[in-house]
């Protein structure tokens with residue numbers, strides 16, 4: 001279908017195909033996919049528009065367009081997403097990193113540095129996914145060592161691949177298991193705990209955009225009936241972490257008050273704060289504990 005064409009014709013064909021199949025931004029998506037397919041930046045693509053569309057990528061091109069037309073997120077098709085200034089490999093086993101989560105990373109870096117300055121710090125993270133939180137923390141704070149847990153070994157494989165690309169394997173440790181279970185024997189080692197757990201309620205799962213609901217891992221999204229189960233379990237377990245000084249959660253927009261209350265139930269928590277995302281929605285809860 002796409003052979004014997006110029007690149008411009010392939011682009012135009014793809015745009016109208018995606019438009020017919022219901023895309024809201026068909027030109028943007030066609031351009032993005034085409035640039036990735038051909039390994040070109042915007043200018044490069046523009047300059048090559050009159051050249052023949054290379055036959056050896058035609059099959060892959062058609063597959064990509066079919067997948068996108070079926071609603072699959074572009075990030076899974078091209079295999080990566082940017083987060084905190086770096087590119088992370090993603091697969092359908094991991095949640096696509098969200099810009100809101102960059103605010104969680106930024107907050108933990110700021111609060112952690114103001115608590116600990118240039119000291120060595122150990123950070124625990126639950127819900128590794130692509131590894132974007134832990135790897136960003138390790139890269140931005142060279143004195144920090146992070147241990148991160150995920151239930152999904154497929155996710156951990158993706159995350160390890162990302163840690164390898166950024167050469168931080170000696171400061172990011174990956175563990176497979178449920179919530180903090182794999183960390184229990186070393187719980188006195190950690191000063192900072194951070195998590196973006198699954199927090200969507202059962203009702204909200206039904207209302208998610210199709211692109212999210214049909215393609216992203218429910219293990220990373222669904223937080224039980226009211227979406228708060230992971231916070232309940234984590235806050236209960238963190239009660240017995242003696243050296244914890246900072247707790248930071250990403251939350252759903254309606255969960256601020258309840259997650260704040262759960263964080264306050266950790267003994268010796270002296271201050272908590274609900275923080276907002278770019279849209280002004282409650283998106284994070286921070287808790288500080290003083291020794």
Ligand code: GLN
Nearest residue numbers: 196197198199200220221
């Ligand atoms: N923010 C994600 C979404 O809206 C959910 C992430 C999560 O459950 N941790 O799809």
